[in-house]
Amino acid sequence: xxxxxxxxxxxxxxxxxxxxxxxxxxxxxxxIGMVNFAHGDVFMISAFVALICFMAVTALAGMTGGAVFLAxxxxxxxxxxxxxxxxxxxxxxxxxxxxxxxxxxxLISAIGMSILLMNFVQVAQGARNKPIPPIMRDTISLFEKDxxxxxxxxxxxLIILVTAIxxxxxxxxxxxxxxxxxxxxxxxxxxxxxxxxxxxxxTIAVTFIMxxxxxxxxxxxFLTYYxxxxxxxxxxxxxxxxxxxxxxxxxxxxGAVLGGMLIGLIETFWSAYFSIDYKDVAAFSILAIVLIFxxxxxxxxxxxxxx
Amino acid sequence: xxxxxxxxxxxxxxxxxxxxxxxALKGVDIDVHEGEIVTMIGANGAGKxxxxxxxxxxxxxxxxxxxxxxxxxxxxxxxxIAHLGIAQSPEGRRVFPxxxxxxxxxxxxxxxxxxxxxxxxxxxCAIFPRLKERLQQRAGTLSGGEQQMLAIARAxxxxxxLLLLDEPSLGLAPIVVRQIFDVIREVNxxxxxxxxxxxxxxxxxxxxxxxxxVMVNGLITMSGSGKELLSDPQVKAAYLExxxx
Numbered sequence: 001x002x003x004x005x006x007x008x009x010x011x012x013x014x015x016x017x018x019x020x021x022x023x024x025x026x027x028x029x030x031x032i033g034m035v036n037f038a039h040g041d042v043f044m045i046s047a048f049v050a051l052i053c054f055m056a057v058t059a060l061a062g063m064t065g066g067a068v069f070l071a072x073x074x075x076x077x078x079x080x081x082x083x084x085x086x087x088x089x090x091x092x093x094x095x096x097x098x099x100x101x102x103x104x105x106x107l108i109s110a111i112g113m114s115i116l117l118m119n120f121v122q123v124a125q126g127a128r129n130k131p132i133p134p135i136m137r138d139t140i141s142l143f144e145k146d147x148x149x150x151x152x153x154x155x156x157x158l159i160i161l162v163t164a165i166x167x168x169x170x171x172x173x174x175x176x177x178x179x180x181x182x183x184x185x186x187x188x189x190x191x192x193x194x195x196x197x198x199x200x201x202x203t204i205a206v207t208f209i210m211x212x213x214x215x216x217x218x219x220x221x222f223l224t225y226y227x228x229x230x231x232x233x234x235x236x237x238x239x240x241x242x243x244x245x246x247x248x249x250x251x252x253x254x255g256a257v258l259g260g261m262l263i264g265l266i267e268t269f270w271s272a273y274f275s276i277d278y279k280d281v282a283a284f285s286i287l288a289i290v291l292i293f294x295x296x297x298x299x300x301x302x303x304x305x306x307x
Numbered sequence: 308x309x310x311x312x313x314x315x316x317x318x319x320x321x322x323x324x325x326x327x328x329x330x331a332l333k334g335v336d337i338d339v340h341e342g343e344i345v346t347m348i349g350a351n352g353a354g355k356x357x358x359x360x361x362x363x364x365x366x367x368x369x370x371x372x373x374x375x376x377x378x379x380x381x382x383x384x385x386x387x388i389a390h391l392g393i394a395q396s397p398e399g400r401r402v403f404p405x406x407x408x409x410x411x412x413x414x415x416x417x418x419x420x421x422x423x424x425x426x427x428x429x430x431x432c433a434i435f436p437r438l439k440e441r442l443q444q445r446a447g448t449l450s451g452g453e454q455q456m457l458a459i460a461r462a463x464x465x466x467x468x469l470l471l472l473d474e475p476s477l478g479l480a481p482i483v484v485r486q487i488f489d490v491i492r493e494v495n496x497x498x499x500x501x502x503x504x505x506x507x508x509x510x511x512x513x514x515x516x517x518x519x520x521v522m523v524n525g526l527i528t529m530s531g532s533g534k535e536l537l538s539d540p541q542v543k544a545a546y547l548e549x550x551x552x
Binding site for chain 1: 405
């Protein structure tokens with residue numbers, strides 16, 4: 001029971017990070033039907049930007065509690081802005097011109113972008129792990145049984161809270177604002193959206209920006225949680241988040257969050273009860289099994305609409 | 308031409324449109340004057356819908372010009388054309404299936420940022436009471452006739468100066484067809500909205516029209532007032548036989 005609760009907390013934290021990244025995959029797929037393989041590396045870049053900001057602010061303001069909080073806030077905001085710019089640029093130079101070309105073209109371009117970003121960071125930041133000083137090590141003990149303390153750390157609370165708040169804002173934007181309506185319209189019928197005066201290219205660009213901003217939240221949380229980032233960190237979390245998007249039903253926003261949570265939980269529970277080495281095997285196996293029985297994913301849209 | 312010498316609101320001149328290397332419009336000339344209802348009739352595949360979409364730049368005309376209100380819009384991006392006061396209820400209705408009826412109407416009003424949304428919503432709900440009952444329903448679950456009503460209502464929501472309607476009667480029950488043609492007549496009379504209408508239902512469409520064109524195989528073969536075409540023996544033979552309902 002204690003182990004279960006503890007792993008639940010850990011799993012939800014990890015799932016929040018996957019879910020935030022997965023939204024970027026699922027939104028872009030929804031609107032232009034393309035898997036943006038560079039998205040994982042955009043996430044990695046956001047963690048680096050957050051790291052640089054965090055180090056800069058703490059170098060100036062010290063490592064007191066207030067300064068750390070300020071540094072994290074600055075890191076989050078700057079990372080969201082810079083990462084959005086990266087993503088906007090990628091869409092502009094690598095994907096937009098290929099729209100309307102054969103389906104594989106933007107996909108190949110995305111893989112190229114992924115390799116480019118990874119190598120750019122490796123050259124610019126070096127190939128070693130980049131750490132930040134340990135922060136927010138305090139935990140809150142929830143209960144104790146037979147010497148096993150179930151605890152939730154401040155970091156975990158922060159990650160879960162920030163994720164919940166940002167998902168709320170994001171959901172509101174997509175469901176209730178003219179911008180979100182335009183996005184959903186483009187997702188369902190780009191030609192008709194254009195006939196109604198929607199600038200489709202701009203709407204797609206905004207989608208990339210929103211996905212990147214959420215990836216930056218994930219990147220900053222990832223850095224806070226693990227305290228270290230390396231140039232190759234875009235790959236595995238990227239693939240996991242993509243898996244989460246597919247598991248939840250690619251194109252579906254609640255599906256991305258649900259998929260992220262599931263992948264996070266499967267991984268942590270498998271590590272706790274079975275083998276930590278096989279946690280990825282477990283996550284991907286579940287994906288395979290779900291896709292056999294529900295090819296459109298858990299919350300995916302059925303292909304056929306009544307006409 | 309029965310109208311005054313005022314320049315037409317929409318002027319299509321020598322327009323040729325291609326799909327890849329296949330020519331769909333072979334040099335089309337059309338005039339639509341302010342306040343008119345202009346009808347174009349023609350068989351399936353004649354190029355009527357292509358013309359409607361070419362006016363909106365999707366696809367763009369390869370040759371010829373399209374001017375609207377004195378401005379050349381031949382190469383203008385589609386979304387900018389929509390901001391000039393032209394609205395279209397396109398072929399196949401194209402309602403957003405996973406949005407509610409209400410949201411579809413909001414999309415229609417998005418060119419003027421929902422400026423008079425509430426007022427216009429009330430108006431289209433009065434015209435199509437069926438939509439009012441289904442405002443929160445997903446558009447994809449509506450019947451074909453209801454989707455057609457929604458597509459027209461959505462086009463009206465932008466308060467267009469020029470309304471393009473692509474086969475508004477397609478697949479509808481006769482009573483609904485009559486209702487839709489009444490709506491077209493009404494917006495034209497009461498609000499002075501200019502209407503350009505493409506139809507296979509030639510009898511109703513010609514009765515309604517100030518002027519009309521016949522398109523065959525990507526070319527205009529005949530034009531005149533609605534009445535003239537209605538009584539023309541060729542038109543009768545080709546488009547009206549057994550069509551009085």
